[in-house]
Amino acid sequence: MLSPSQIAEFRAAVGAGGLITGRNRLQTYECDGLTNFRVLPEAVLLPENSEQVQAAIRVCARHGIPFVGRGAGTGLSGGALPAAGGVVISLARMNRILEVDFVNRLVVVEPGVINSHVTQRVAGQGYFYAPDPSSQSVCTIGGNVAENAGGAHCLKYGFTVTHALEMEVVTPDGELVHLGSRAPDPPGYDLAGVFVGSEGTLGIATKIALRILRRPEAVQTLLAAFDSIQAAGQTVSDIIAARILPAALEIMDALAIQAAEAAVHAHYPVCAGLLLVELDGPRTEVETRMGEVQALCRRNGAWETRLAHSEQERALMWKGRKAAFAAVGRISPNYIVQDGVIPRTALSEVLAEIERMAAAAGLRVANVFHAGDGNLHPLVLYDGAVPGQEDMALELSYRILRLCVDRGGSITGEHGVGKEKQEALGYMYSEPDLATMQLVRCAFDPQGIANPDKIFPRTRLCAEKPGPYTPHPLEAAGIAELF
Numbered sequence: 001m002l003s004p005s006q007i008a009e010f011r012a013a014v015g016a017g018g019l020i021t022g023r024n025r026l027q028t029y030e031c032d033g034l035t036n037f038r039v040l041p042e043a044v045l046l047p048e049n050s051e052q053v054q055a056a057i058r059v060c061a062r063h064g065i066p067f068v069g070r071g072a073g074t075g076l077s078g079g080a081l082p083a084a085g086g087v088v089i090s091l092a093r094m095n096r097i098l099e100v101d102f103v104n105r106l107v108v109v110e111p112g113v114i115n116s117h118v119t120q121r122v123a124g125q126g127y128f129y130a131p132d133p134s135s136q137s138v139c140t141i142g143g144n145v146a147e148n149a150g151g152a153h154c155l156k157y158g159f160t161v162t163h164a165l166e167m168e169v170v171t172p173d174g175e176l177v178h179l180g181s182r183a184p185d186p187p188g189y190d191l192a193g194v195f196v197g198s199e200g201t202l203g204i205a206t207k208i209a210l211r212i213l214r215r216p217e218a219v220q221t222l223l224a225a226f227d228s229i230q231a232a233g234q235t236v237s238d239i240i241a242a243r244i245l246p247a248a249l250e251i252m253d254a255l256a257i258q259a260a261e262a263a264v265h266a267h268y269p270v271c272a273g274l275l276l277v278e279l280d281g282p283r284t285e286v287e288t289r290m291g292e293v294q295a296l297c298r299r300n301g302a303w304e305t306r307l308a309h310s311e312q313e314r315a316l317m318w319k320g321r322k323a324a325f326a327a328v329g330r331i332s333p334n335y336i337v338q339d340g341v342i343p344r345t346a347l348s349e350v351l352a353e354i355e356r357m358a359a360a361a362g363l364r365v366a367n368v369f370h371a372g373d374g375n376l377h378p379l380v381l382y383d384g385a386v387p388g389q390e391d392m393a394l395e396l397s398y399r400i401l402r403l404c405v406d407r408g409g410s411i412t413g414e415h416g417v418g419k420e421k422q423e424a425l426g427y428m429y430s431e432p433d434l435a436t437m438q439l440v441r442c443a444f445d446p447q448g449i450a451n452p453d454k455i456f457p458r459t460r461l462c463a464e465k466p467g468p469y470t471p472h473p474l475e476a477a478g479i480a481e482l483f
């Protein structure tokens, strides 16, 4: 529990209007989009600028108080879950777009700026910000940077790491540093690359320079209906093999289509596998290539191919896909959103195996995924009111992650490890790998106060020697403990 003098120090750091205490008001911050894990923070701090973030973190550093940064709280892996006895630093009030530079094609934002607001700000001049997580109407750039967020169009344009050029960061000891560069290929270690995807464990980003891109001349979106998800998957492989690089290649299975239809009436055909293909670029190229894509769809048995003929039709096709996670709530009382990656070539085999595993567990799994880069999002459906079913669903989703690793993939494509996948990280990486990652973390945060007890399978102390676990001398002396 914070002492009255610590609370006074936090109040001095962020101002009385920037400090939230009191159980009822703190409950808003006890979890993110992964609601199975909840921890009530001791206080929430709402700084208005970098100096206030610095002052707040200095209080934390002085007293060894753990802190976690928070954007919109849409994370799905428990990344913004507070640490017991710790505080939340919410970036919600730092939501200004500070600079728009069309000549150098970049925008400088505060971390609390909502993803879709960046494109809205520059669209009039013919530009856009490429990473487009399905949560883009609410999630923040700070959260995107911390999670290296992806989205449907990252197949062609790359993840957040490709677009976050330079960052102002407050490190866990309260220092203000600049990582990366607005100029291309700066010398030295790629510390901006290290920070992106670090899930709030290396400090708080307070300003971010983002790359913006010129809108392509033409965009075409195609929907194709197949009798099996394997046929849709095969079409994805064939499109890539034909040297076509779509802006987006997404697949939804029958359950996901049913849910999306119930929620947003996207007029999707009732089918076992729905493929969305978007091409963009010079008009003639897009039109020619789209003809080839349609032929490949038909060759793999597509019985309907529907091209969007207006911006409204295109938006509706995407609305169904982007609403799919939340829409699953229409067909199941509870569900777990998983996020794993497999090589594209393993798509058919892994999807068949997931189907088999789900049947064996007596559970349903809806599949919605970024097929182009092999990023699966199996949604494991269950009823929390049925005793034991939540545990079965958790076990099934963990087994799906192991399957992804066994097939040469990864336990996360874009949602991060957070609290949810700590154990799974231990399945993917060996002890020396984890110890090496820990060295990076300790270089930024020797006290271990920035979003502790996340990512790694178990809490590690910074002075701990790499290798098999042996108690740290502080632990042995009863001064520190692992929890």
Ligand SMILES: Cc1cc2nc3c(=O)[nH]c(=O)nc-3n(C[C@H](O)[C@H](O)[C@H](O)COP(=O)(O)OP(=O)(O)OC[C@H]3O[C@@H](n4cnc5c(N)ncnc54)[C@H](O)[C@@H]3O)c2cc1C
Binding pocket: 032, 033, 068, 069, 070, 071, 072, 073, 074, 075, 076, 078, 079, 080, 091, 111, 132, 133, 134, 135, 138, 139, 140, 141, 142, 143, 144, 145, 146, 147, 148, 149, 150, 151, 152, 199, 200, 201, 203, 204, 205, 206, 325, 326, 414, 415, 451
């Ligand atoms: C319906 C739905 C659809 C989604 N679709 C996608 C998708 O397509 N692609 C995708 O990648 N994700 C998706 N997500 C997950 C989520 O939206 C992303 O992970 C997003 O980047 C989180 O942003 P946020 O602002 O909500 O961050 P939060 O959830 O608040 O925080 C996420 C992590 O970032 C850290 N953090 C936040 N701000 C900062 C900062 N300024 N400095 C340092 N660390 C910080 C937090 O400590 C935490 O570890 C989806 C989520 C939902 C609910």
